[in-house]
Amino acid sequence: MKKNAKEAIVKAAILLFNSKGYSGTSVRDIASLAKVNIAGIAYHFENKAGLLEYCFTHFFEQYIQKMEEAYFSIDKGARVCLKQVASDLLQFQCENIHLTSFVYREMSVDSQVVREVMSTYSLKEKYYFQKIFERGFEWNEFRPHSIPYLITQFKALLMMPFLNTHYMREVLYVFPNEAFFVQKYLKDIYFWIDQTLCSEIPIKKGAVIK
Amino acid sequence: MKKNAKEAIVKAAILLFNSKGYSGTSVRDIASLAKVNIAGIAYHFENKAGLLEYCFTHFFEQYIQKMEEAYFSIDKGARVCLKQVASDLLQFQCENIHLTSFVYREMSVDSQVVREVMSTYSLKEKYYFQKIFERGFEWNEFRPHSIPYLITQFKALLMMPFLNTHYMREVLYVFPNEAFFVQKYLKDIYFWIDQTLCSEIPIKKGAVIK
Numbered sequence: 369m370k371k372n373a374k375e376a377i378v379k380a381a382i383l384l385f386n387s388k389g390y391s392g393t394s395v396r397d398i399a400s401l402a403k404v405n406i407a408g409i410a411y412h413f414e415n416k417a418g419l420l421e422y423c424f425t426h427f428f429e430q431y432i433q434k435m436e437e438a439y440f441s442i443d444k445g446a447r448v449c450l451k452q453v454a455s456d457l458l459q460f461q462c463e464n465i466h467l468t469s470f471v472y473r474e475m476s477v478d479s480q481v482v483r484e485v486m487s488t489y490s491l492k493e494k495y496y497f498q499k500i501f502e503r504g505f506e507w508n509e510f511r512p513h514s515i516p517y518l519i520t521q522f523k524a525l526l527m528m529p530f531l532n533t534h535y536m537r538e539v540l541y542v543f544p545n546e547a548f549f550v551q552k553y554l555k556d557i558y559f560w561i562d563q564t565l566c567s568e569i570p571i572k573k574g575a576v577i578k
Numbered sequence: 579m580k581k582n583a584k585e586a587i588v589k590a591a592i593l594l595f596n597s598k599g600y601s602g603t604s605v606r607d608i609a610s611l612a613k614v615n616i617a618g619i620a621y622h623f624e625n626k627a628g629l630l631e632y633c634f635t636h637f638f639e640q641y642i643q644k645m646e647e648a649y650f651s652i653d654k655g656a657r658v659c660l661k662q663v664a665s666d667l668l669q670f671q672c673e674n675i676h677l678t679s680f681v682y683r684e685m686s687v688d689s690q691v692v693r694e695v696m697s698t699y700s701l702k703e704k705y706y707f708q709k710i711f712e713r714g715f716e717w718n719e720f721r722p723h724s725i726p727y728l729i730t731q732f733k734a735l736l737m738m739p740f741l742n743t744h745y746m747r748e749v750l751y752v753f754p755n756e757a758f759f760v761q762k763y764l765k766d767i768y769f770w771i772d773q774t775l776c777s778e779i780p781i782k783k784g785a786v787i788k
Contacts, residue, residue, distance in 0.1 A: 389687050391601030469686060476683045476741050477599050483748075490749045516750035517766055520738060528734030531686055531741060538693075539700045540726035556727055563773040 374412050376402040381419045386470035390420060421481050427464070427471045428489035434460050435496050446504030447566060453500070454526065454557045458550050461530050465545045468530045494519065510565050518565065525557050584622050586612040588636070591629045596680040600630060631691050637674070637681045638699035644670050645706050656714030657776060663710070664736065664767045668760050671740050675755045678740040704729065720775050728775070735767050
């Protein structure tokens, strides 16, 4: 019974934080949507800030776990591994679209909890990206390039649809919560990996194409 | 004198909206930072919502103007034109980094003002993108692909550094407000245009490379 109340609170908080923003949501709103009393929220999370921290941890613990699991495929090569990361993270974001949208938006605000998230989870994420890119350079799979700029582009492609869900739906008529979207968009990310990241073998002048 | 007060209010509002979030900022905070009294804000903008609307309009009027101007280069080809758009918009975002960060974050919240912005400026932006991509397909400059998915990727690359300025600075040590960043990152966007968007001319078997 208690576990159900906790889940209901988290679910309501994610929905409201996402649609009305963190600051625009009151504990009263969450209690009302979750059909619990305010004391129930205080019991499980202390206050609104506690709920926010729970949402961040809940999101990034799973995110980093996906990343770690995908990293196991590094022995198949950096290209295969990065595609696995793209596939698993895109799927995860799609399955948790409200939480993802809200967490990504809130990550752009300068706050104590965001600093803590960056100093733990973002650094871990960067560590894995670095390992994959360095392996890719070393084995001549990827053309040499600045790792921070590559991370920026890869994360841009991964995050954009979830940071702008209203824009995607209302303007582009693309629905990032649908499985069809994941399939189609993943191909685009794979194409980015293949075309801009993977090193081409330069064709020598005078060579005859076989 | 009055114009200076108005500018000071806007500047203070942008800084505070960006660092503390729109809901986390009070009219009192803005008045205090801008060194004006609250009546001054009421005189120019009515209330906080009026200030928010002003910020959005201020941003998107300039944004669409840049887009329109860059579109004039369409006669030089779709590839040249899209690179001009990338260059002008990246420069504009870099010069207005606080406003850009805040507007992009706030665009992810579902609100009346956001819906109005989308139904005017985002549709205009989409119109120009559509014209450029269609021209690119028609003249065989770009490989055929879904326009909404291309817009998603192009906008992802353009927006990401400004939506995540803390992450860029604290984790990747990349500083999106510097001219150096614009130069370097623009090359990456150009590379995306050249490698993933532009259609390759297939090399015929038996041909000799000159």
